[in-house]
Amino acid sequence: MIAEDLITRVAIMASLPVSVVERVLHEHGLASELTGAFPRPVRVRRLRIAGTRSVAPLGPFTSDIRFGPGLTVLAADNLRGKTSVFELLIWCLRGSPRSGLQGVVRSWLARLDCDAVVAGRHLGFRLRMKGGELVDGRVLSASDGDSLVGIDTAQHDRGVVEILHATSQDAFSVMVEALMMELLHLETLESTSSRAASGRATYGWPAYFGALYLPPGGEPALLGDLVVGGLAGRLLQVFLDLPSAALLTRIRAARDQLADADRIAEADAARMRLLFDGQRRATLEQLEASRSELAMLHDQPSIAALVEAVSTLTASAVAADASLREAHQTYELLRWQRRVDEKRLNDVRESQAARSLFHALDPQVCPRCEAPISPERRAAERTRAICAVCTEPTGRGTVDPQQAANAEREGQWRLTTSRNAEVAARAHRDAIAAYAEGRRSALADAERALAMARTGEAADRRRELVNRVARLEGAVAALESLPVPAEHRRDDLRVVLDATVAILSEEQEAASDSLFGELNADIAELARGFGFRNLDRIVVDRAGRLQVYKTGGPREWFRTQSPGERLRLRIAVVVALLRIGHRHGIATHPGLLLIDSPRSEEIQDDDAVALLTALERLCVETPGLQILVTTADEGLVRRALTESTIIAPAGPGQPLW
Amino acid sequence: MHPVSTTDVDGDHVTSREQDAIRILLIIASAAVPLPQPPNDDPALADAVAVLESQVRLQKLDFWVRNPDFFADELLNEFEWCGDIDLLHQAEAILESEEPEVRRYPMMRFLFGAYEPLDDALAVLRSAHLVVRRKRGSADRVQQHDYYLTRPGRETADCILRDAPAFAYFVDRTRAVAALADGHRGTHLKDRQYQQGEYRDTAIGARIATIAPRVRARLRQYLDRPRHQNERPAGVG
Secondary structure, three states: OOHHHHHHHHHHHHOOOHHHHHHHHHHOOOHHHOOOOOOOOEEEEEEEEEEEEOOOOOEEEEEEEEOOOOEEEEEOOOOOOHHHHHHHHHHHHHOOOOOOOOHHHHHHEEEEEEEEEEOOEEEEEEEEEEOOEEEEEEEEEEOOHHHHOOOOOOEHHHOEEEEEEEOOHHHHHHHHHHHHHHHOOOOOEEEEOOOOOOOEEEEOHHHHHOOOEOOOOOOOOOOOOOOOOOHHHHHHHHHOOOOOHHHHHHHHHHHHHHHHHHHHHHHHHHHHHHHHHHHHHHHHHHHHHHHHHHHHHHOOOOHHHHHHHHHHHHHHHHHHHHHHHHHHHHHHHHHHHHHHHHHHHHHHHHHHHHHHHHHHOOOOEOOOOOOEOOHHHHHHHHHHOEOOOOOOEOOOOOOOHHHHHHHHHHHHHHHHHHHHHHHHHHHHHHHHHHHHHHHHHHHHHHHHHHHHHHHOHHHHHHHHHHHHHHHHHHHHHHHHHOOOOOOHHHHHHHHHHHHHHHHHHHHHHHHHHHHHHHHHHHHHHHHHHOOOOOEEEEEEOOOOOEEEEEOOOOEEEHHHOOHHHHHHHHHHHHHHHHHHHHHHOOOOOOOEEEEOOHHHHOOOHHHHHHHHHHHHHHHHHOOOOEEEEEEOOHHHHHHHOOOOEEEOOOOOOOOOO | OOOOOOOOOOOOOOOOHHHHHHHHHHHHHHHOEEOOOOOOOOHHHOOEEEEEEOHHHHHHHHHHHHOHHHHHHHHHHHHHHHOOHHHHHHHHHHHHOOHHHHOOOOOEEEOOEEOOOOHHHHHHHHHOOOEEEEEEEOOOOEEEEEEEEEHHHHHHHHHHHHHOHHHHHHHHHHHHHHHHHOOOOHHHHHHHHHOOHHHHOOOOOOEOOOOHHHHHHHHHHHHHOOHHHHHOOOOOO
16 A cells, blocks of 8 residues: 555544644654555675684685575585574674674684675675674675675775775664665564563564574574564564555554553643642632632721721720629629628527527526526526526516517518629629620720721732732633643544554455465465475464464464474465565565574475475575575485585585685 | 628627527537546536537637638648548538628637637536536646536537527538547647638737638639649648
8 A cells, every 4th residue: 555545544534634644644753654565685695704713624714605596505514604604694684693603603703795685786794803793894785796796895986885884783783774674665563562661662673584594493483583572473464565564563552652641641631630620729719718808898987987986986885894893883782782681691590599499498507606506496487587597587588489580581581682682783794794895895896997097007908909819810710721731733643543553454454364365375385395294274363373284183383383394384484475475566575594404403304305395496486585505414405406506515524614 | 882891791790699609519519529438526527428628629610610711721721731632622612602701700819819708608508508618737727628518418419400400501510620620639720720821910809801712712723723633732741
């Protein structure tokens, strides 16, 4: 699908102008990736190795290896440098060595030249080493391969230009990666990852390169040398050129990241809303308080009225105080009177009781000399009112009960009267006291108001309040009009991303059904051709999971297959990808395949012969396919192969380079 | 307005001989120490059942009965001394009421302290053979008077308890005073009375002024302070 088409469809789906969609995709660095298919063949032509060997044969060496266009077999005994050739090719083409390259071998190297054709361009990789480390790395570009032979630097007269130059391993690998990705129209593979700081994990050229150098049979990954989340599936999708697979991956990751950002932004916005709410409420309260105070100040009467009020209240407060003093004195007087009456009543009762008591007792002795009182005297007192003690006429000695009762009644009456009077006086005094208190406090209020009015305090306060109310009203208005933090452009972006994902997914869905159908059939056919026995069918899905159905058997998985079977399946997958690419004219696998020692992958001689023969035939049949294979059995390959390049040491037991 | 003392109610009033006699009888009946047997040398004491020793003691007890403000003050002293919270409550009950005003019968201060001639009241009691006074000591120098309560005296006191509601107040008060004074001899009691400033400074022959306002203020101090201080007041032990 071409970019313009996609943008138009996204614009329609998102109900946005095309210009907005273009702007959004452009601003987020996604527009340039909306590309169609590009051819991405990679072909190696020559590898030149120079350095000083520290084992036999000791000394300086220079070795030049030329690879054929189709199948090239590197045949040498074990430990004679077959695998090293692959590793050195990788160092050049990938830009960085794999950890598989032996340290001792690295230390021999002084220079490494590799000429290759990448997407139609002739490139010369020129690496200079010291102590096993790259010290100078360049990539030259020429119009034809022959121009690069023997050339180390740019030669403009021969049409050779230097397209990158680095003096450290790190810089060289970064530059090579960028170059290869650009030339091969590959996009960075991305996936969301909680482990990466950016939230996204990215995979570049080294990850793609893993699909060129097939891992040993025992490795679990179908494609690539990294077993990370869905990488095999992503490589498969890119190489099968499911429409904009990498773009879809990137947009999905961007959308996921956007969703995360939105969540965070929403949490921030919620916090802000809470903060604004609190501020608004507090401001409203202050505003309300200021307004009501202001309203009270507006109700203040004039100074003349205040003076009048103070003078009236002063007069009434003074009068009230005088009344209170009077009421208090009255109360005290009446209370005193009541107490006197109470005491007198007690006294009357006690004295009467005492007199009654003692007069009921007969005198026994003279209180003075203690001489007994005779019965005759006591009788004389009773009959003739002659005192039994002193013999004087008693006269008032007897108690008149009527008189005593009268006296007590009078005392009782007086007490009741004075008690009632006291109660009334107290109530009166309390009422007057409350009234006086009210007058005093009203006077104090009036005096304060007058004092404020006189000093202009009220006017100042009113001005201050007017200003304050205005300020608070402004603050409230500002707080109420404050927008909830949100970015409208982001909404556009979300809509565009959603639409893009939807369209691309749909495209991919439709395309993948047919493409994967073809792929499954091709893989099964190829694997059978490589000697995979009893294989009924293969089902590989977009996640890179490969299911194996053997004749009459249950479903099996790639990772449960034997190493030899896995090797066959990997080769079959890559070749099938290439064939489908050619068939449909879409970009696909670069077409370079490095296969290390199929013999060691538990492949029987007969099978190995069958595999090599099949690979040779494939290379002949399949344009753009270059396969490099290592083997320890030179005789076998020389017997089996007719159309291939065989590279072998000069003599038995000699190193390959 | 008339100058009115709201604390000294009817200060000039004098109680009757019979009232005094009843009050003295009740004090002696409450405070006298029971005799196991009557003294055998005096026929007049043949039916004596208890004795109150010392005229000073009798007069001090009478002083407290007639002056509730001083009695309340003494209750507070005792409370401060021994920390018995009941004493504080007793003082509070007196001072919160009008007793200091309504039940006050001021006394003339005489040479020996709070002194009121008791002879009239004692004559009434002696004539009816309720109380018999006896002198003790050498012929020329009287050291002490003893007041013997006779059996008719005890019976009359009990009769007043039962049948004379007018004297209910005195019955209760004499008991309370006797309880406070229990164990204190007359001279010691007098010392305690002299601790009260108003009483000490009163001119001889003048009536003793009320101390009710001061004692009420003192009570407030005790009531207002934190409870735990009242539970264990300073001066204990």
